[in-house]
Structures are given as C-alpha cells and as structure tokens.
Amino acid sequence: MPANLEPKLISGNANMPLSKAIARRMSMHRGKSVGLVDARLERFNDQEVFVEIFENVRGEDMFIIQPTSKPANDNLMELLIMADTLRRSSARRITAVIPYFGYARQDRRTKARTPISAKLVANMIVGAGIERVLTMDLHAAQIQGFFDIPVDNLYAxxxxxxxxxxxxxxxxxxxxxxxxxxxxxxxxxxxxxxxxxxxxxxxxxxxxxxxxxxxxxxxxxxxxxxxxxxxxxxxxxxxxxxxxxxxxxxxxxxxxxxxxxxxxxxxxxxxxxxxxxxxxxxxxxxxxxxxxxxxxxxxxPVAPIFAQAILNIWNGTSVSSLFEATSLEPIYEGLLVRGAGH
Structure with missing residues (x-):
C-alpha cells in the first residue's frame, strides 16, 4: 500500500501550464489540494537532462505529465529520465500522461529502408519503467499495440x-x-x-x-x-x-x-x-x-478530461466512460462558451 493514498503528479517542461491546470482540476474534484511534486529539471552545459525529486515518492502512484512535442527529442528524454528517477526512488506505479505523442506519424514503413520510430519510442518508454500510458488522439490507433503495457487513448x-x-x-x-x-x-x-x-x-x-x-x-x-x-x-x-x-x-x-x-x-x-x-x-x-x-x-482546454482520466486510473474505474457526452458535460460545464467561434 502507498504511504499516501493520493495520486501524485510530476511535470516536465513541455507544457507546464497544462500540468498546473490538471492539478487544479483534480483539486476541485478531490476537494483537497493536489499539487505538482517538487522537482528540479535542468540541462547541463552539453544539454544533458538532469532530474532531482525533492519529495519522498516511495510506494506512491505517480503520474508524469509530459507531451513529446517540439523539441520532441528533448521532451522525450525528459520523460524517460523522470521515469527512471521515479523507478529508482521506489515509486509503486508510474503512468506517463502524454497528451501529444510525438513520432506517432512514423507508425509504419512507407518505403524501403525507413524506420518505425513510433515502435522504438514505445520500447524506450516501457524500458524506462513506465507501466501505463495515457494519451489523446494517437495519429494511428494501432500504436497502442506497439506497447506491452496498457494504453488509454482519449478522444477529443x-x-x-x-x-x-x-x-x-x-x-x-x-x-x-x-x-x-x-x-x-x-x-x-x-x-x-x-x-x-x-x-x-x-x-x-x-x-x-x-x-x-x-x-x-x-x-x-x-x-x-x-x-x-x-x-x-x-x-x-x-x-x-x-x-x-x-x-x-x-x-x-x-x-x-x-x-x-x-x-x-x-x-x-x-x-x-x-x-x-x-x-x-x-x-x-x-x-x-x-x-x-x-x-x-x-x-x-483538455485539463478537465485528463484530470478525470487520471482520477479514474488511480481509482481503478472506467476511462472509456469519458467517451460519452453524459460523463463529459458536467466536467466541461461553463467552459465551452457559446458564440466564441461563430
């Protein structure tokens, strides 16, 4: 059993505003403060990524929020190194929340002598100790099959x-x-x-x-x-x-x-x-x-749906329920203002 029966969030540098918004939404749902784990992510002079976590995460259910968008390679390495840091710090479970999955367009060999980079990235994610992936609108749905771990693909x-x-x-x-x-x-x-x-x-x-x-x-x-x-x-x-x-x-x-x-x-x-x-x-x-x-x-905003999906994963309840309007309407109430785009 984890020492603290709360989900814990940690964020990379790829989309910090989204990570903070997810934490705020989770705080609203939980009725108690959910913050981002205090950590230091920095680059050495040669651009190596270094991660240090300042809180105890032993036995915790950890969620890393990090889209692998531009610069894709830097953000991907941040994700992998954060996962390795958490694994070596005895986190109970590590879930990668990847709102945008980079390299998804390289999901098959389009001609001779080309890579399937999406599969390579999947192997790296699993190898880093990540046990579950939460993402949104994969460019090709079959990428879920590249992983030997559960993948929850949300839809916009x-x-x-x-x-x-x-x-x-x-x-x-x-x-x-x-x-x-x-x-x-x-x-x-x-x-x-x-x-x-x-x-x-x-x-x-x-x-x-x-x-x-x-x-x-x-x-x-x-x-x-x-x-x-x-x-x-x-x-x-x-x-x-x-x-x-x-x-x-x-x-x-x-x-x-x-x-x-x-x-x-x-x-x-x-x-x-x-x-x-x-x-x-x-x-x-x-x-x-x-x-x-x-x-x-x-x-x-996607923070409302990701916050609820993280809570559902943590609770062991259905993520696919978020595909239905009846589940989403209360989450997005007041956020989608009529007339803003028409």
Missing part, C-alpha cells in the same frame, strides 16, 4: 461535439463534418454521428511529398457550415487548401477542429490569411504566443 471528439453544439446551436441542421483526406474518415464519421450531421470528404492527390496536386470534394456542401476535423495541424497547408476548395464548391463558411496544434513554420500566417472563419485546437501542445494571439484560433 466528445469534447468537440459539446463545443460544436454550443457554438452552432442555432444552425446545427446546416453543419456538415468534413474529413480533409480519406485516411481521416473514421475520425470525422465518429464526430458526425455524435452531432447527427452529414459527412463529406476532401480527396487529395499528391504529385510528391508535401505538395497537394489536386483536391476533389466528395459530397454536396452547398450552403453548408463545413467543419473540417483532423487530429493535428502541422504547417496548415492542406487545411487551408481544403477550406478554399469547400468554398469554391458552395459552402457557406468553413471552420476547423484539430486536436493537436503542432503549428510549424508558416502555419500561423496561413491560418490568419485563410478562408477559415475559425479554427479550434486543444492545449495538448502548449500554444505559442503567436498562436494564442491569432484572432481566428480558439483553444479548448
């Missing part, structure tokens, strides 16, 4: 469904969910079912990597409020082109909902100047100042 679509119902309450009958490519149809269909909306697909064909040669809209989007759904937005090239082609095909307006705002390179500028009326991302990756200041980008 139930949260997005609540937000869409709040934002478009007066025009929900005109909403159409759009997948930006054939590969994302399952994700888009799942959200469309939740709000009872029709589904359309933007079929893209590439001449070569990074360049979209042709886009075709499958489905009638005339006079529809189109909502493009994707798991991540990197450079925003495909997203912005999809918005243009939807408007050319008669859409009334175009919005986007993406879980992970990677927002590399020209993404912010593209979205600012795009035809998108609004774009919603979550804070699984800490938004930069430029992202936060972009007028047509709105950020939906």
């Amino acid at each position: 679509s139930p949260v997005f469904a609540l937000d869409i119902k709040a934002q478009f309450a007066d025009a929900l009958g005109d909403v159409m969910i759009v997948s930006p490519d054939v590969g994302g149809v399952a994700r888009a269909r799942e959200l469309a079912k939740r709000i009872d909306a029709p589904l359309s697909i933007v079929d893209k064909r590439r001449e070569k990597a990074g360049e979209v040669a042709e886009m075709t809209v499958i489905g009638d989007v005339t006079d529809k409020i189109c909502i493009i759904v994707d798991d991540m937005c990197d450079t925003a090239g495909t997203l912005c082109k999809a918005a243009d082609i939807l408007l050319e095909n008669g859409a009334r307006e175009v919005h986007a909902y993406t879980t992970h705002g990677v927002m590399s390179g020209p993404a912010v500028e593209r979205i600012t100047n795009s035809a998108l009326k609004s774009m919603v991302i979550t804070d699984t990756i800490q938004p930069t100042e430029a992202v936060a200041a972009t007028p047509n980008i709105r950020i939906v």
